[in-house]
Structures are given as structure tokens and as C-alpha cells.
Amino acid sequence: MTMLRNSVFLTIAVVLLLLPIAGPHATLEIEITSGVNTASPIAVVPFRYDGVGQPTTDVADVIGSDLTRSGRFKALGVKDMLEKPTEASAVNFNNWQVLKINDLVIGRVKQVGGGYSVEYQVFNVYTHQQIMGYSVATSAARLRYTAHFISDTIYQKLTGQRGAFTTRIAYVEISGHEHYALIVADSDGYNAQPVFESATQPILSPAWSPDGHQIAYVSFENTMPAVYLQDIYSGKRELLSRREGINGAPVFSPDGKSLAMTLSSSPGNPDIYVMDLATKQLRRITTSDAIDTEPTWSPDGQSLYFTSDRGGTPQIYKVSAKGGEPQRVTFDGSYNADAQVSPDGRSLAMVHRDSGNLYVSVMDLASGTLTTLTNGGLDKSPSFAPNGSMIIYAATYHDQGVLEEVSVDGQVHERLSERQNGVDVHAPVWGPFLTSGQ
């Protein structure tokens, strides 16, 4: 009996084994090698406030605006939300799936002593899993900064890239076409503070030090342009160069030890120089009779890109930081100037002029392809965010000088808060990543 049973089992086993070979597959294999570049839909539900009065900042609103401005996310408007949970237990994921939201952020601001404790949680709407959850202690004065800090952490978790929302920008504000002020503000334009002012003489070309403590800039305070260095915390100012002719376009090297700038090597002949900040010694980099100006450093500090019209009209050139024969880099059109290298060193932002119109464009250094990102016609002074995801620049809107931010893929555009009539904003520069507490 057992032998018969064994043989039957054996047969069944063999037959079963044979079946998959004889029959068709039940698994499809598909390769996915492409996706979309659109903003990922996210919802930041207004945080619940546990405390007296009102919090000093609408934290959820700041987070939503930050993420949307980066171009990588699109925050759902509060009026479109089907529910507004502030605890994980109150979340009904169907209400978010139906809106095709990918990630959900909820939170609470709790008044604690003289400050706040901010708790937030991020969920993947489809897997229902909590991706991250933190609690941050802060003061009333720093609540907005904390909101930016939360934006940074969410951005990093969901994109793998460091967020730049706690960084700062500097720019020049001109009132009535003659009153100049050098301003430092948050990367979204809030909390603007003047660090230097001049009644009638222009301020130009601010540049951040890599540690975010100092700004170099050009001031015409003695009816002559000179390069100054100012510590924005202490206010201490130092004159770096006031030679005859041009003193302009200062820019820090990535290690903070040198400053490249434009000086007149002889009347009417601007050239690129590098100053050692410790010794104040100058090293001349370019030697042509043409205009050589607007230097910028590569992220490894080994090369300088600059504008030169040695070929007839302004184009971008590259030269070793030690000096040598510059190589031309741009060949599109007859006017390319004010190059800025992206933090990853792979692309150059610049101003491209076409038929008298100025556009901010980005050139991929590997392929040489130039892509126009803006269409204002008077767009200039581009500056990369330190995470390379956005570019801030100066534009003219309704006859007024304004600041705009554009994502590097050109998809998202935002105008920073406009000012009253008669006030123009120029020359924005994006500051570096800051270590916490600054």
C-alpha cells in the first residue's frame, strides 16, 4: 500500500514539476527607464496650536511655500483639503489618495515656557507608513527659522538632496534711484535687514564668504569704487582695494582664503586678480587688453570662469586659478556674461543676451547645451542656491527691479515679495549652507 501511495505521490510530483515548464509564465518583466519631472504633490495640513494667543508664524504655510518654491513639490491649498488632521490617528488616507497626494505632513505647535515645541510627522499616502517624525524646541523669535528647518528635513528625506530653506540671501535695494542699501534676508525674502547704507553713492556686487559671516561688496562712497569686506554680525568693515580705475566683482574662493576681483591693470584695461586675504597680496590672472571681468570660482577652487570680450563680444572663458591661457567656454550667440558655477560643478548659470534682451540661462558643461530659464528680457545677476536646485536673479517687473527665483529645470518661477513704488532691488546673491544656530 505504501509503495503504491509513494509512486502516486512521485508521479504527481513529477507532473507538477513538469507543468510550469510546459505551461506559460505568470510574471511579466518590465523595465522602467523614465519618469516625470513634475512637482510631487504634497499636503501640509495647518499645524494645531496648543497655547495662548496665536503663534508668531504659520508654520505649515511656511513649509508649504518653501517646498513649492523649490520646484520639486506642489503643496495642496488648504481650501482643497478634505480633512485637516493634526494627529496620526485622525488621518484617513483615502481622503488624500483621491486627491493624488503623495505625502502628507501634519503637526502641532505647543507653547512651552517662553518658547515652542514643534512636532511634525510625514506619511506616504499610499503605503500609509510614517516616513519621519520629529520634535523641535525653539523660541518665539526663531519659530519661522524652525519652520524653514523643518522644510529642510522634509526636502532632504523626500528628494535625497539637502534643503536650502534656512539659508540667506543678500541684495542691494535702491530707493528713489539714489538711496542704496545692502540688505540681508531669509531665502524667501522675509526678515530683511540692512547691513550697509549709502545716501547717494552706489553699492554693487555683494558676495558671501563660504562661512556666511562676511559679505564683500563694491561701494562708491568716495566717488570712486572700492572693494570692502564686512562682517555682518559685528558690522566691522575693512577696505580691501581702492586702486585707480575699476575695483569690482569681488568673489570668495571656496576655501574662503582668497578673493578674486576685477582691477584695472592700466587705465581702461580691467583684468582678473586674486587677492590672498591673509597677506593682501595680489596675483594677476588675465593679461589681455580686452575687458576681463566677473570672475567666479569652480567648486574645487582650481579654476576661474570669467567674462571677456577678447573675441569681440562678451563670452565666458575658463582659466586655471594659477593663471595661464584661458579657454573659451560659450559659443551660443554674441553675448554671454556673469557666469556662476553650480555647486556640483556641472553647469554654468549666466546671462545670455539676444537681440538686446537679457535672459538667465544654464549651460551644461559636459554637453555645451545652453537652456534659457527666464523670459523677462532684463534678467541678470543669477546666483545658485547652495543645493543647486534653484537660481535667484534680478528682473524688471512693471518697471520695477524685483527678485525672482526659478528652479534649475525652469519649471517653477516665483517672484519674491514686491516692494512699494520707487524701490528697486538688484544684485541678489544666495548665501551658503549655515551650521545651525546662525
Place this chain on the structure above:
Amino acid sequence: MDANPHRLRPWVYSLLLHGGIVLFLVLSFHWSSSLIPSLGGHNPEAEPVKATVVDQALIDQQMAMLKAEQQKKQAEKQQLEQNISSLKQQQASAQQQLNQQVSDLQKQAQTEQDKLAKLKAQDQALAQKQKTADTNARRKALADEIASEERNRDARMASLLQKWEALIQQKIINNWVVPPSTNDDLSCLVLVTQVPGGTVTNAQASTCNGDDAVVQSIITAVYRASPLPAPPDPSLFYQGRTLKLTFKKPQPP
């Protein structure tokens, strides 16, 4: 040694059983092909006859002609015999002559009959050949038709399967927001289970060399694409009950 025959027996049973199954399979295969000729309802006999009718008429005609001739000769013969009987006495040699003629005619008739018989035999042989060739041709044509139909069906199913793959692929592509941290050598394998209707019931990354953000984006993409597109032919569904998706870093256009 006593145990041997007992030990062998199960093996014998087993072999017999297996042999029987195999035989069954083999035989059943052949059976399917021999079922083919039962198509239509034509009488294979009818067709070849058509072809010989003309010949038959001709031969009949010939035969009739020969018969007529023969009859004629008969009549003549009779006439001659009459003459002979009246002229018997007169011309014995003439009778001999006549006899000779008759025997000649008979010979002729014989050769013609032989000819006819030969033609008839040829005709029959031809008819037989036609019948076999025709049937074989039919059988071959039908076998070819069936094989080609099967090939078409397989090709159609294969192309429909491809189309289904493309539909699924496109829907996932449209829902995959690629994060900036995607590494150049990304290769992320995701195993997906779906139920009829396309609803994704499970999506899990197995081998994946992307960071958290990338894995999140991929899993989200699969769920956002749910319900997955239905196959163009419902019978294909079971072939894609599970999906093995390999995500690679998109190349710039």
C-alpha cells in the same frame, strides 16, 4: 534476496503508470491531428469524376463509333454472307476472301476493344490517382491552415501581451516623480502583485541600490498607477498576475 521482487514491484507499477501517462499524451497528440478531415462534407469521390466525364464521352463516342463501325461491318458481313450463300457455289475463294476479311475485321475489333479496354484501364488508373492526390492535397492544405492559424493566434497574443506591458509601463512612468538624488547606476527591482481589475495589492522593493528617497518615489509610483491598465485580452491577465519591475535612472533626452 527475498525482498527483491517486492522491492522491484513498486518500481514496475511506477514505470507502467508513467509509461501509460506518456503513451496517453503521445496518442492524444496524434488524435488531435487526425480529426482534421472531418471538416466540410464534400464527397471526395465526386470531384475526380467531373474530370473524366469529358474523357468518358470521348471514349463513349469512340466506343460508339467503333460499335457503329463494328455493326456496320457486321451488316456488311451479313450481306456478304448472303451473297456468299448465293454465290457460295460460285466463288469458294470469294468466301475464303470474305472469311479472311471477317477475321481481319475481327482482329481490328479486337485491337480496338483492347484499345478501349486499355483506355478504360488508363482512365480508371487516372481517376484513382486523382482521388488520392486530391485527398492528400486537401489534408495538407487543412493542416497548413491550422498551423498558420495557430501561429497567427500566438503572434497576436504575443503582440497583445507586449501592448499590455507597454500600457503598464507608461502608466508607471507617468506617475514616477524622479528625485534628484537618483544615482546614475540605479537598478531597483520591485515585485508587484495585482488582482483582476488591476488593483495593486502588494509592491515591494527587493534588490535596490537607490537611497530612501528613490525607493519611496518608486513604491509611490507603483501605487499611484493602481489600478493598472487591463490587458487587451482578458485571457492574458494570469500571465501578469505578478510583475517584476526594474527601475533604472532615466537618461536625458
Place this chain on the structure above:
Amino acid sequence: MKMLRFGLLVLVVALFTAGCARNVKPVAPAASTAPAPAAATTQAAPPPTAPQVSPLDDPNSPLANRTVYFDFDKSDIKPEFLDTLTAHAKYLVANPTQKIRIEGYTDERGTVEYNIALGDRRAQAVRRFMLFQGVSADQITTVSYGESLPADPGHDETAWAKNRRAIIVYIR
């Protein structure tokens, strides 16, 4: 006959004094006190001497033109300004202690620092012209403001044309 002669004399004198009266321009309010009667009774004041006007302040002097305009992207001196510049050069040669500052400007259609360099080129073009005319180098300083401090803050061709300039500033 005598009546006629006397009448003629009076006529001539009256004509002359009338002419003189016209030449006198009202000066300080203090000069005109009581309503002046007919010219015959009041002595017409003698014509005042013209004040000493420096050519630099004289609006009719060619030196009153201090601005030279340029074409788009260009820094070469256009022919219509040569006379003006020559006049300035002559004055400076004649007054070797007089110093000037030449300010170069551009319109806004370029990058900020490149425009500083372009404005500098324009200022240098004027300076070189002066030096060629014999002006001493230590009389001239230059500065470029580029697109800053525009003459016309507008964003059209009219405004831009007014901003592409070099200005001679006499330093007192």
C-alpha cells in the same frame, strides 16, 4: 528856424535817452523806489557793467555741454561731440590747475560689472581724446558707474539712449 532846431535837438536827445532807458535792465529792487515819472525828468541810470562770468558757468559757452552720448555697445566718440570736447580740452590746456572727473555710464542692457567696464571704456575714450589735445594726465580722473545712476530710469529706447553717456565734471 531856431524853433525847429531846438525841437530837433530835443527830439534827438529824447530819442537817445529813450534808447538808454531801454538798455537799463532792472537790477536790485532797491534801485527803483518811488514810481519813476517820464524819462525826461528822471536821469536814466548808466548801463551796468556785465558781471565776470566764468566760461564754466556760462550757459552759452560750448563748455556748458558736459555730456557726450554713445551708441549701443560702443565707446567711440561720435563726430557731433568733437567740437564740444575740443572746447573742453582747450579750456583745460589753458587752465592747467583745473581738474576734471570723467564719469562713464551705460544703459541697463548688460550685466552689471561688464557695464562698469563698458562705462570705463567710454570715460577712457574721452580721456584719451583730451590727452591727445594736450591736456595733462594729472588733470583727469575717471570713474565708471556702469548702469547705476541712470539719467532716465525708464526701460525703453529713449531712456537707454540718454543713459549711454560720459559726463565731464569740473572739480572746484
